Amino acid sequence: MSVVDRAMRSLATLESRLIVGSVHAIRGLTIVVDRLRVPVGSLVEIETAMGTAMGEVIGFEGPRSLAMLFGSSAGVSPGSPVRAKSLTATVAVGTSWLGRVLDALGRPIDNGPPIDDLENCALEPPTMNPLRRGIITDPLPTGVRAIDGLLTVGRGQRLGIFAGPGVGKSTLMASIARGTAADVVVIGLVGERGREVKEFLEHTLGPEGRRKACVVTATGDDSPLLRVRAAAAAIAAAEYFRDQGKHVLLMLDSITRLAQAQRQIGLAAGEQPATKGYTPSVFALLPRLLERAGPVEAKGGERAGSITAFYTVLVEGDDLTEPIADAVKGILDGHIVLSRKIAARGHYPAIDVLDSISRVAENITDANHRMARREMIRLLAAYRESEELITIGAYAQGSSPEVDTSIALRPQILQYLQQDRSEVTPYPQSLRSLIEIAVASQGMRQRSAPQRSAQPAPQPQRAAQQPQRAAPQPAAGQKGR
Numbered sequence: 001m002s003v004v005d006r007a008m009r010s011l012a013t014l015e016s017r018l019i020v021g022s023v024h025a026i027r028g029l030t031i032v033v034d035r036l037r038v039p040v041g042s043l044v045e046i047e048t049a050m051g052t053a054m055g056e057v058i059g060f061e062g063p064r065s066l067a068m069l070f071g072s073s074a075g076v077s078p079g080s081p082v083r084a085k086s087l088t089a090t091v092a093v094g095t096s097w098l099g100r101v102l103d104a105l106g107r108p109i110d111n112g113p114p115i116d117d118l119e120n121c122a123l124e125p126p127t128m129n130p131l132r133r134g135i136i137t138d139p140l141p142t143g144v145r146a147i148d149g150l151l152t153v154g155r156g157q158r159l160g161i162f163a164g165p166g167v168g169k170s171t172l173m174a175s176i177a178r179g180t181a182a183d184v185v186v187i188g189l190v191g192e193r194g195r196e197v198k199e200f201l202e203h204t205l206g207p208e209g210r211r212k213a214c215v216v217t218a219t220g221d222d223s224p225l226l227r228v229r230a231a232a233a234a235i236a237a238a239e240y241f242r243d244q245g246k247h248v249l250l251m252l253d254s255i256t257r258l259a260q261a262q263r264q265i266g267l268a269a270g271e272q273p274a275t276k277g278y279t280p281s282v283f284a285l286l287p288r289l290l291e292r293a294g295p296v297e298a299k300g301g302e303r304a305g306s307i308t309a310f311y312t313v314l315v316e317g318d319d320l321t322e323p324i325a326d327a328v329k330g331i332l333d334g335h336i337v338l339s340r341k342i343a344a345r346g347h348y349p350a351i352d353v354l355d356s357i358s359r360v361a362e363n364i365t366d367a368n369h370r371m372a373r374r375e376m377i378r379l380l381a382a383y384r385e386s387e388e389l390i391t392i393g394a395y396a397q398g399s400s401p402e403v404d405t406s407i408a409l410r411p412q413i414l415q416y417l418q419q420d421r422s423e424v425t426p427y428p429q430s431l432r433s434l435i436e437i438a439v440a441s442q443g444m445r446q447r448s449a450p451q452r453s454a455q456p457a458p459q460p461q462r463a464a465q466q467p468q469r470a471a472p473q474p475a476a477g478q479k480g481r
């Protein structure tokens, strides 16, 4: 940003301080303010009997503005002065953010040194020229085998992690944050439990994960305004690093809690609830925020960079058609579904590979990788189709070469898909192991094909009468799925 830009922005901040209104009424969560003619999104300060309280303008009604406070409204009285603090919704971001934990207003909350060399970034910048958007051509390794091998993520891709409560969304996100090859990781923790934030930083992310990461957080007990701001600030920070030519990994946990926060704001501003109680502004906000991720090309002095995004979505009762999941899915180029059934077997990460999809995987992988992916997916599908028979011991070996192979290779497949949360597998190694399984599978199927043509096909009835326990017992800790 130029010196003139900087000066203009500080002038705007100074000027805004001269606009002072007064509290007319409090209605639920909103404060009705007289004579405060400022745009929606402006930050305001209210002088209360207990000090100053900060808030944001969320709407207006005729000549009066509607503001919502970031904290409690205790101490606000009729006529309390309301001063405009900033007329634009911005957050001050800088490279000094790396390794730090910040609140929704960009203030460090980790007792570290002050942050400096900051640049004001718009929380909602104008939409990018579509011609600057690049195309996804390269993979972005995550360190998680099941993802790198089977659901390969591209630089600039937008993915959702969908799961019911407690199935492992946050843990998977943290594993990716630690194992990723991205230059910078920006993590937005929106509406998380306060305890989880500390646990996430200290245990899950660890010191090496934190070095190239910054965390913006607003917990569940913060005002809904701060929760929405935290998400917007995380995205603005990701854009700041992208514009420096970095490949950024953006993670937002969770979109559901972001949507719930926006619903609270919408209802307070007088919106009517629509689908399942969510207000129309929720469905307007989601694409505006989430579509800002993606690759950008170098153009007109701007550098190329990318924002690859993972957004977690809580699906109640594992229902992928609930309105928020549905709205988010429409914005994404892929989704990773975590299954409670798989997690219940102690299989982590509990990724349901067959229900998940990376829409760019085919375009960013080489021929060997594509062959191996297809082979593995074929094995997983064959096993799932006959799983019930296999589990009760009613599957007759020889009925299908694909199922036979999937049973024989089951231990290797499970070993590939299961991964400890702290284990990072380098991308070439994930690829090598996947190709080994695929080659073994093709060999087995080819060997069984001539035998099958020489033998009469097995009779399903005989198979049911003479059940064989064909499934090999997985190694300890690798329960069948």
Ligand SMILES: Nc1ncnc2c1ncn2[C@@H]1O[C@H](COP(=O)(O)OP(=O)(O)OP(=O)(O)O)[C@@H](O)[C@H]1O
Binding pocket: 163, 164, 165, 166, 167, 168, 169, 170, 171, 172, 314, 348, 349, 419, 420, 421
């Ligand atoms: N990779 C893993 N290895 C071992 N255990 C795991 C793993 N992932 C998740 N778990 C278990 O599942 C629990 C819930 O995980 P996590 O908090 O990541 O779920 P979540 O989907 O984010 O939950 P919520 O919906 O409440 O935010 C963890 O406390 C842990 O016991």
Ligand SMILES: [Mg+2]
Binding pocket: 169, 170, 171, 253
């Ligand atoms: Mg979680």
